[in-house]
Amino acid sequence: MLTGKKGVILGVANKRSIAWGIAQATAQAGATLALNYQNERLEANVRELAATLDNPLVAPCDVTSDADIAAFFEVVKTSFGTLDFLVHAVAYAPKEDLEGAFVDTSREGFRIAHDISAYSLTAVARAALPLMKDHGGSIVTLTYLGSERAVVGYNVMGVAKAALEASVRYLAADLGPYGIRVNAISAGPINTLAARGIQGFTKMLKHHAAVAPLRRPTEVAEVADTALFLVSHMGRGITGEVIYVDGGYHCIGLVPKDEPA
Ligand code: NAD
Numbered sequence: 310m311l312t313g314k315k316g317v318i319l320g321v322a323n324k325r326s327i328a329w330g331i332a333q334a335t336a337q338a339g340a341t342l343a344l345n346y347q348n349e350r351l352e353a354n355v356r357e358l359a360a361t362l363d364n365p366l367v368a369p370c371d372v373t374s375d376a377d378i379a380a381f382f383e384v385v386k387t388s389f390g391t392l393d394f395l396v397h398a399v400a401y402a403p404k405e406d407l408e409g410a411f412v413d414t415s416r417e418g419f420r421i422a423h424d425i426s427a428y429s430l431t432a433v434a435r436a437a438l439p440l441m442k443d444h445g446g447s448i449v450t451l452t453y454l455g456s457e458r459a460v461v462g463y464n465v466m467g468v469a470k471a472a473l474e475a476s477v478r479y480l481a482a483d484l485g486p487y488g489i490r491v492n493a494i495s496a497g498p499i500n501t502l503a504a505r506g507i508q509g510f511t512k513m514l515k516h517h518a519a520v521a522p523l524r525r526p527t528e529v530a531e532v533a534d535t536a537l538f539l540v541s542h543m544g545r546g547i548t549g550e551v552i553y554v555d556g557g558y559h560c561i562g563l564v565p566k567d568e569p570a
């Protein structure tokens with residue numbers, strides 16, 4: 310599906326990362342990849358995983374730094390020339406703002422969560438634009454239902470995801486005339502490093518599996534396959550969309566009588 314295509318995947322931290330699942334699926338479909346690592350602490354992990362793929366580009370990029378973003382995309386430009394897809398699977402909020410009540414969110418915590426989890430999509434889309442402009446492209450980000458419903462414990466991250474989803478629509482409107490599509494995948498809860506920062510995450514996982522129409526947890530591989538579809542020719546008619554890969558959890562309004570709340 311992706312033979313001859315070149316893609317950037319941002320957000321691999323370890324083998325559980327959704328970004329890593331997407332890297333494996335897109336590489337298997339024939340894409341040549343560039344992966345980032347956030348900092349030196351994660352570099353060895355990312356390089357070790359990357360070594361199992363077909364020689365991807367690996368370079369640092371902390372999305373809070375405009376200089377890092379510029380340097381990363383310069384490396385991509387030098388090696389690839391053009392870019393067909395970009396996957397943004399990056400999010401962060403300070404731990405203290407994910408504990409307790411949303412009403413106690415600090416000004417700084419709000420700023421950091423929005424900078425890393427929402428603004429960074431626009432920053433990297435802008436950096437990718439010159440590499441995609443002349444031949445189209447596909448940008449995919451990752452979101453969660455806490456953007457549109459109050460999920461207690463998800464707190465400021467839910468507000469940042471709402472900003473991220475709105476950014477998807479504005480970027481889709483801006484970049485559509487260049488043939489560039491921008492979409493989000495709203496994934497059900499998956500046990501990753503970022504997810505473990507959410508209070509009550511284990512309970513959330515169990516509840517989801519019990520209540521979602523498919524009655525099982527969301528798997529990284531099914532999120533990765535949807536990303537593969539969206540970045541491929543198969544997804545060519547879709548932009549500005551949020552696609553749910555959550556076993557149908559988002560459509561449920563009432564917990565079935567025989568299931569735990
Ligand atoms: P993860 O911890 O594996 O990935 C998060 C990534 O964000 C890490 O690679 C981390 O290095 C990166 N990151 C954080 N701050 C950064 C910065 N300043 N610069 C560059 N990178 C930075 O967790 P994940 O669950 O795979 O998260 C990927 C995406 O999926 C996130 O947007 C997350 O909100 C979203 N998501 C996750 C779930 C879930 O339950 N795991 C559900 C829905 C959506």
